[in-house]
Amino acid sequence: MKKVTLLLVGVATLAGVVVFTAATAPHVTAQEAAPIFVTEIPDGYREWRFISVAHEEGNLNSFASILGNDIAIKAYREGKLPFPDGAIIAALHYKFVPSTENNKAFGRDQSFVAGAPTNVQFMVKDSKKYTATGGWGFGHFNSDGKPVDDAFMKTCFPCHQKIKERDLVFTRYAP
Amino acid sequence: MKKVTLLLVGVATLAGVVVFTAATAPHVTAQEAAPIFVTEIPDGYREWRFISVAHEEGNLNSFASILGNDIAIKAYREGKLPFPDGAIIAALHYKFVPSTENNKAFGRDQSFVAGAPTNVQFMVKDSKKYTATGGWGFGHFNSDGKPVDDAFMKTCFPCHQKIKERDLVFTRYAP
Numbered sequence: 001m002k003k004v005t006l007l008l009v010g011v012a013t014l015a016g017v018v019v020f021t022a023a024t025a026p027h028v029t030a031q032e033a034a035p036i037f038v039t040e041i042p043d044g045y046r047e048w049r050f051i052s053v054a055h056e057e058g059n060l061n062s063f064a065s066i067l068g069n070d071i072a073i074k075a076y077r078e079g080k081l082p083f084p085d086g087a088i089i090a091a092l093h094y095k096f097v098p099s100t101e102n103n104k105a106f107g108r109d110q111s112f113v114a115g116a117p118t119n120v121q122f123m124v125k126d127s128k129k130y131t132a133t134g135g136w137g138f139g140h141f142n143s144d145g146k147p148v149d150d151a152f153m154k155t156c157f158p159c160h161q162k163i164k165e166r167d168l169v170f171t172r173y174a175p
Numbered sequence: 176m177k178k179v180t181l182l183l184v185g186v187a188t189l190a191g192v193v194v195f196t197a198a199t200a201p202h203v204t205a206q207e208a209a210p211i212f213v214t215e216i217p218d219g220y221r222e223w224r225f226i227s228v229a230h231e232e233g234n235l236n237s238f239a240s241i242l243g244n245d246i247a248i249k250a251y252r253e254g255k256l257p258f259p260d261g262a263i264i265a266a267l268h269y270k271f272v273p274s275t276e277n278n279k280a281f282g283r284d285q286s287f288v289a290g291a292p293t294n295v296q297f298m299v300k301d302s303k304k305y306t307a308t309g310g311w312g313f314g315h316f317n318s319d320g321k322p323v324d325d326a327f328m329k330t331c332f333p334c335h336q337k338i339k340e341r342d343l344v345f346t347r348y349a350p
Contacts, residue, residue, distance in 0.1 A: 050221070053228050053240050053269070054277075055287040065228050065240060065349070094228070094349055102229075102345055105337040112230040114349040162280040170277055174240070174269055174289040 033132035037153045038124050038139025042069070045090040045120070049073045052174035055096055063096040063114045066171045072125075082135065082167040087125040089169065093118045117143045123160075123169065133157040134168050208307035212328045213299050213314025217244070220265040220295070224248045227349035230271055238271040238289045241346045247300075257310065257342040262300040264344065268293045292318045298335075298344065308332040309343050 048067035056062045068076060072087040095115030102111035122139035124130070130137040138156035140148045147153075160168040223242035231237045243251060247262040270290030277286035297314035299305070305312040313331035315323045322328075335343040 047224055050223075050225055050240050050242060050267075052289045053238050054274075054289075055230060055238075055271075056281075057285040057287070058283070060285070063228050063230075065225050067225060092225075092349070096230075099229075099345075101338065105334055105345070106231075108233070110232040110235070112232070113347070114227045114229075117350055159280055163276065170274075170280070172288070174267070175292055 035132045035154065035157060036130060036137060037147070037150065038122050038137040039147055041120065041139070041141055041145065042088050042090070042122060042124065045069070045088070045122070046092075048088075048090060050174070051076060051089065052171050054091075054171065061096050062118060063094045063112070065092045065114075066090065067092065076173040083125045083169065085125050085127055085135075089123045089171065091121040091171075093120065119143060134161065134164075136160070136168055210307045210329060210332060211305060211312060212322070212325065213297050213312040214322055216295065216314070216316055216320065217263050217265070217297060217299065220244070220263070220297070221267075223265060225349070226251060226264065227346050229266075229346065236271050237293060238269045238287070240267045240289075241265070242267065251348040258300045258344065260300050260302055260310075264298045264346065266296040266346075268295065294318060309336065309339075311335070311343055 045067060048069050051066040051068045051073070054062075054064040054066065056064075067090045069086075069088045071084060072089050075081075075083045075087055094117050096112055097115035098109065099111040099113040102113065103109045119140055119142050121141075122137075124137040124139065125135055126137060127135035134157065136157075138153060138160075140153060140156070142148065157168075160170070163170050166172075220242060223244050226241040226243045226248070229237075229239040229241065231239075242265045244261075244263045246259060247264050250256075250258045250262055269292050271287055272290035273284065274286040274288040277288065278284045294315055294317050296316075297312075299312040299314065300310055301312060302310040309332065311332075313328060313335075315328065315331070317323065332343075335345070338345050341347075
């Protein structure tokens with residue numbers, strides 16, 4: 001009876017250790033963990049405040065407005081790095097198109113505006129949930145509201161890692 | 176004595192008429208009135224919501240983010256024209272500059288971002304105050320916060336008049 005009790009205690013302890021390691025995963029490094037992506041569009045992002053603008057030439061030919069929720073804006077303005085949990089940055093992408101009516105008013109071809117929306121990308125800071133990708137969850141939703149596949153999403157983190165000195169965030173705050 | 180009293184009443188009546196016409200100016204048409212410009216930066220414009228982005232090539236070489244106060248955003252979203260009194264639209268202008276760090280991450284030259292701020296322009300809707308310029312007050316403040324001279328400001332309205340069908344507002348709302 002004494003042996004059986006000891007054995008049971010042993011199993012229970014082992015089970016406890018297993019549960020503990022699964023919950024906190026101290027032995028899993030960022031390299032080993034599977035990345036988790038943002039699968040739902042954060043609420044109310046179109047009401048957020050302005051961070052900056054960007055344009056990509058070439059195949060992307062995109063016009064972006066980058067917005068931030070309150071936590072992200074506060075961190076930007078205070079110059080705090082890393083961004084705290086809860087910070088969310090949204091990049092609203094549109095086609096980069098010439099504006100016929102603006103050019104007509106100016107009397108020369110010089111004006112480009114936002115065309116049809118193409119996608120919205122998000123970076124959601126949650127240092128526990130997104131440990132495998134530097135504490136950031138990446139999301140990309142096409143104009144139909146659907147997220148893109150994991151193969152595409154796996155390209156986000158390796159590229160953003162190139163800007164480690166700014167906590168993986170390329171966009172600077174425009175005053 | 177009677178003559179003097181009548182004369183005084185006559186002067187007072189005339190003065191009253193003069194004060195009345197100066198306040199409501201019913202005989203002054205938009206063409207005759209002197210344009211009035213926006214001389215103070217509207218409070219809190221950097222917190223406003225996003226309308227759209229724009230880029231001008233050439234001498235301007237500018238990158239703009241266009242923001243709106245609550246009244247402007249509501250009118251835009253409801254597609255209401257003309258814009259109601261109280262609507263304010265802000266155009267935050269920056270230099271349009273290539274991003275060395277983004278290009279390095281992408282592995283090719285394709286990325287442009289907001290450089291130094293250059294100016295902020297405003298359109299303030301007040302159909303009584305700005306009757307002479309289509310109900311809109313125009314403002315332009317350089318990055319030092321100072322308004323530009325009237326000679327420059329007089330060029331705003333004639334150009335914006337070219338887009339009368341959208342109540343003088345060039346920027347369309349980006350969804």
